[in-house]
Amino acid sequence: MKRICFxxxxxxxxxxxxxQSLPYRDKNLPVEKRVxxxxxxxxxxxxxxxxxxxxxxxxxxxxxxxxNGIFGFQVSAGAKGDAGGQMxxxxxxxxxxxxxxxxxxxxxxxxxxxxxxxxIIAFDEALHGLVRDGATAFPQAIGLAATWDTTLMRxxxxxxxxxxxxxxxxxxxxxxxxxxxxxxxxxxxxxxGEDPFLTSAMGVAFMRQFEQMGIIxxxxxxxxxxxxxxxxxxxxxxxxxxxxxxxxxxxxxxIQKAGARSIMTAYNSLDGTAxxxxxxxxxxxxxxxxxxxxxxxxxxxxxxxxxxxxxxxxDYAESGEHAINNGLDVIFQTEFNHYKLFIPAFLANxxxxxxxxxxxxRVLRAKFELGxxxxxxxxxxxxxxxxxxxxxxxxxxxxxxxFVLLKNENQVLPxxxxxxxxxxxxxxxxEARLGGYSGPGTAKVSILEGIxxxxxxxAKVLYAQGADRNxxxxxxxxxxxxxxxxxxxxxxxxxANMDMQGQPAMSRIxxxxxxxxxxxxPSPELAPDFYAVRWTxxxxxxxxxxxxxxxxxxDGYRLYINNRLVVNRWNKQSYHSELADYSxxxxxxxxxxxxxxxxxxDATIKLVWNVEVKNDWxxxxxxxxxxxxxxxxxxxxxxxxxxxxxxxxxxxxxGHQEELIQALAATGKPVAVILVGGSAVTMNAWMxxxxxxxxxxxxGEEGGHAVASVLFGDYNPAGRLPIxxxxxxxxLPLVYNHKPTGRGNDYxxxxxxxxxxxxxxxxxxxxxxxxxxxxxTQMSKTDSTMLSFTLKNTGSSAGEEVVQLYIRxxxxxxxxxxxxxxxxxxxxxxxxxxxxxxxxxTPELLSMLNREMQTVVEPGxxxxxxxxxxxxxxxxxxxxxx
Numbered sequence: 001m002k003r004i005c006f007x008x009x010x011x012x013x014x015x016x017x018x019x020q021s022l023p024y025r026d027k028n029l030p031v032e033k034r035v036x037x038x039x040x041x042x043x044x045x046x047x048x049x050x051x052x053x054x055x056x057x058x059x060x061x062x063x064x065x066x067x068n069g070i071f072g073f074q075v076s077a078g079a080k081g082d083a084g085g086q087m088x089x090x091x092x093x094x095x096x097x098x099x100x101x102x103x104x105x106x107x108x109x110x111x112x113x114x115x116x117x118x119x120i121i122a123f124d125e126a127l128h129g130l131v132r133d134g135a136t137a138f139p140q141a142i143g144l145a146a147t148w149d150t151t152l153m154r155x156x157x158x159x160x161x162x163x164x165x166x167x168x169x170x171x172x173x174x175x176x177x178x179x180x181x182x183x184x185x186x187x188x189x190x191x192x193g194e195d196p197f198l199t200s201a202m203g204v205a206f207m208r209q210f211e212q213m214g215i216i217x218x219x220x221x222x223x224x225x226x227x228x229x230x231x232x233x234x235x236x237x238x239x240x241x242x243x244x245x246x247x248x249x250x251x252x253x254x255i256q257k258a259g260a261r262s263i264m265t266a267y268n269s270l271d272g273t274a275x276x277x278x279x280x281x282x283x284x285x286x287x288x289x290x291x292x293x294x295x296x297x298x299x300x301x302x303x304x305x306x307x308x309x310x311x312x313x314x315d316y317a318e319s320g321e322h323a324i325n326n327g328l329d330v331i332f333q334t335e336f337n338h339y340k341l342f343i344p345a346f347l348a349n350x351x352x353x354x355x356x357x358x359x360x361x362r363v364l365r366a367k368f369e370l371g372x373x374x375x376x377x378x379x380x381x382x383x384x385x386x387x388x389x390x391x392x393x394x395x396x397x398x399x400x401x402x403f404v405l406l407k408n409e410n411q412v413l414p415x416x417x418x419x420x421x422x423x424x425x426x427x428x429x430x431e432a433r434l435g436g437y438s439g440p441g442t443a444k445v446s447i448l449e450g451i452x453x454x455x456x457x458x459a460k461v462l463y464a465q466g467a468d469r470n471x472x473x474x475x476x477x478x479x480x481x482x483x484x485x486x487x488x489x490x491x492x493x494x495x496a497n498m499d500m501q502g503q504p505a506m507s508r509i510x511x512x513x514x515x516x517x518x519x520x521x522p523s524p525e526l527a528p529d530f531y532a533v534r535w536t537x538x539x540x541x542x543x544x545x546x547x548x549x550x551x552x553x554x555d556g557y558r559l560y561i562n563n564r565l566v567v568n569r570w571n572k573q574s575y576h577s578e579l580a581d582y583s584x585x586x587x588x589x590x591x592x593x594x595x596x597x598x599x600x601x602d603a604t605i606k607l608v609w610n611v612e613v614k615n616d617w618x619x620x621x622x623x624x625x626x627x628x629x630x631x632x633x634x635x636x637x638x639x640x641x642x643x644x645x646x647x648x649x650x651x652x653x654x655g656h657q658e659e660l661i662q663a664l665a666a667t668g669k670p671v672a673v674i675l676v677g678g679s680a681v682t683m684n685a686w687m688x689x690x691x692x693x694x695x696x697x698x699x700g701e702e703g704g705h706a707v708a709s710v711l712f713g714d715y716n717p718a719g720r721l722p723i724x725x726x727x728x729x730x731x732l733p734l735v736y737n738h739k740p741t742g743r744g745n746d747y748x749x750x751x752x753x754x755x756x757x758x759x760x761x762x763x764x765x766x767x768x769x770x771x772x773x774x775x776x777t778q779m780s781k782t783d784s785t786m787l788s789f790t791l792k793n794t795g796s797s798a799g800e801e802v803v804q805l806y807i808r809x810x811x812x813x814x815x816x817x818x819x820x821x822x823x824x825x826x827x828x829x830x831x832x833x834x835x836x837x838x839x840x841x842t843p844e845l846l847s848m849l850n851r852e853m854q855t856v857v858e859p860g861x862x863x864x865x866x867x868x869x870x871x872x873x874x875x876x877x878x879x880x881x882x
Contacts, residue, residue: 034364038118039364042360047360049069049070050364053073053074053332053333054338055073055074055334058106069120070110072122074122075122095133099167099168103122107120108376127140127175127436128437129441129700131439137700138395141175141678143698144156149826155397159390163387165378166378166382175220180226181194182229183723184648185232186232188680190437193721199250200253204254218260218264221267222282227268233267233268238271261293263294267305294366295329301333304316306322307319318350325355392443398700398706399703403707404697405692406761413694414712419459421630421631422632425465425636434698445701447707447708467659473610481539481542489511489537490510493507494507494508498597498599506526513605534594534595535596536591539589540587540588544584548610549608551596552604554598554605555572557594558595577608624660633671635672635673636690637676638673638675652685661673665690673694680725682755694707716763718763718799722758736759760869763795765795770875771788773787774786774879789837790834790835792829794832805822806821807822807862808863809848809860813850860881862878864877
């Protein structure tokens with residue numbers, strides 16, 4: 001037996017020696033030769049698994065489950081809610097060293113236990129901080145854009161990259177460089193705003209740091225993720241000119257200027273073809289025209305969208321076939337078992353062999369470039385105390401720099417030393433929300449706590465909530481009050497017709513009536529667009545009284561109580577909430593019957609009531625008013641609800657926050673409003689009644705200190721809007737860089753101009769612009785000219801000004817935007833200090849797409865403009881190109 005073991009050890013050692021001598025193991029060979037050698041040794045199954053990525057790890061893996069390898073894992077962070085992975089789960093004991101150890105253990109298996117020893121790429125989200133326990137949460141992406149400061153963005157990115165790499169994570173599914181062309185879009189907060197130049201500059205500043213530190217960035221979502229009405233992932237119908245002028249530049253800059261080695265596709269379709277299977281987009285444009293050498297991944301579960309969203313593939317295998325053959329490289333799914341949906345197309349040789357090898361080669365190239373074959377492990381012996389300290393400092397700096405002062409009547413801000421009592425209101429004052437795609441943050445500081453700490457002995461700080469973001473008038477009836485015999489819940493009979501005739505196709509007990517059937521029907525036995533349901537059982541009243549009960553959802557529905565029809569909206573028309581008054585006795589059981597039918601798909605139905613709902617919002621506001629009357633200054637911290645799958649039809653403040661602001665203003669006390677959120681807010685109902693307004697966005701884990709620093713004047717605000725704030729939703733979409741209109745911008749009952757324009761932001765000091773000079777006012781198409789002017793701080797305090805360069809082509813072969821941002825600088829000046837500011841106007845800044853879709857500089861006059869916002873242009877001059 002000893003002899004056999006000895007021979008086995010010798011054989012294993014010999015095999016490892018042979019493996020180490022294989023060409024793809026030779027670090028001295030060119031990467032391309034290593035890629036081709038490894039490709040030639042791979043089986044079809046091994047190739048497939050290099051094109052498959054999931055959240056997960058080896059904890060629950062069965063023996064041999066990963067014997068063929070895998071692209072990589074989002075380790076210990078699985079999708080918990082939607083398909084996009086927005087809601088992530090966290091291990092409470094997770095920290096940097098634990099993650100590093102776990103990833104090292106995973107790497108050890110793939111390097112030592114699989115046939116070819118191909119390491120994985122551990123990936124995660126890092127939109128504005130790594131989505132991990134113990135990682136720093138910086139201001140949300142839209143807040144980082146509001147700094148208009150690429151130098152600061154680079155500092156933020158370096159810290160995130162360090163916190164990422166020390167854990168062994170080598171790819172981030174960030175940033176979002178989609179253009180926020182409509183602020184109703186719930187994911188506006190994740191973007192760098194509405195402008196391709198600003199988005200490109202901020203995106204490149206972010207991504208370049210990661211790529212230089214050996215972490216792959218994945219700009220997303222290729223190509224446009226917001227459609228008509230500001231709806232997320234709506235179908236896009238856009239010609240190539242619009243895409244090339246507005247939506248594609250940030251992605252092109254990511255590749256050609258930042259060196260991004262990965263790109264993520266969008267869920268939506270482009271001109272009728274799913275983005276994840278769009279040959280023109282992924283091969284013709286991205287890989288051939290731009291020369292992209294990296295790999296393309298799908299958004300989570302997006303490949304199957306051809307089956308359940310776009311209806312352009314008969315099954316998942318065919319959707320995978322379409323995707324890979326048309327340019328996708330890696331299928332991103334949220335479950336291991338999903339591989340069974342896609343691998344049949346590979347095993348049946350439905351994937352073009354050249355395209356398959358190209359896709360696998362792109363993944364292998366990245367793994368070789370990262371050095372994972374030579375150095376698959378990271379150190380497990382480190383302390384991140386100094387790193388976290390520096391990250392905290394930069395998070396605070398970014399929180400301050402992102403603050404945008406929108407109104408400051410009578411200089412109510414900064415807070416005067418004469419103010420001895422400050423009353424703070426709003427749920428967002430104490431919640432310290434971080435925004436979408438955030439980790440938990442560490443030692444978060446709320447705005448209320450920040451104000452209290454900064455006020456110290458200078459002023460007394462009082463607090464009452466007053467109002468929050470939600471107006472809860474009724475809730476879904478809890479399962480504990482619903483029964484079918486001795487079972488909890490109602491019996492649902494599901495019919496494959498809309499008349500509820502004959503035998504049901506399926507019957508089951510549903511704990512609650514709270515359903516949203518969008519991509520699927522309630523059951524495989526039912527068509528998604530043709531079925532009916534009857535729920536029956538009893539309802540036990542928890543209280544005595546006259547309450548409202550009813551249904552919410554896509555009508556037709558009706559509700560019977562004790563065989564009496566109390567809610568009847570049986571005609572299919574719209575989405576409604578209909579409740580009726582009904583008298584209940586505590587402990588008494590009532591027979592209930594709910595009937596519902598669906599004739600189109602995308603169904604929603606809820607059984608709701610207002611029992612146990614405390615609707616005391618008026619009392620809370622009155623409490624806030626009483627408190628405000630005792631203060632010298634009232635600060636209302638208010639916010640919005642948004643995010644993935646949370647687009648906003650209305651841009652006003654939700655809940656009863658507007659009533660709170662109006663009630664506070666009616667006291668006669670000066671009111672300052674601080675907006676928390678990642679998008680625009682309409683404020684016609686209260687703007688003229690308050691003294692000051694500021695946008696804090698989601699200011700990060702140091703946000704409380706940052707906001708307090710601005711409010712008390714320790715920091716002079718200089719943030720600028722990266723999006724346009726409309727006066728009313730009817731103006732949308734509204735962006736500053738639109739093309740000339742056929743007539744005018746106005747409606748007959750509403751102005752066409754914004755409430756706050758792109759690039760807008762106030763300061764506690766003032767700046768003057770003068771001495772506009774072009775070094776050349778005439779030049780050739782290949783020449784450059786230097787613009788210079790004098791900027792002076794004419795106020796009484798030091799501050800920063802964001803100077804903005806805009807250009808308009810006055811005569812062109814095709815219609816061009818009324819103006820385009822082409823440069824910006826954030827400049828700090830002491831009181832009374834002057835500085836000469838320069839911009840180099842190059843052919844790139846003057847270029848356009850002509851009628852033949854060629855990038856050219858056309859001869860003619862260009863209007864050169866500089867100022868403090870897109871509507872506050874202080875200096876102008878003309879440049880003639882010959």
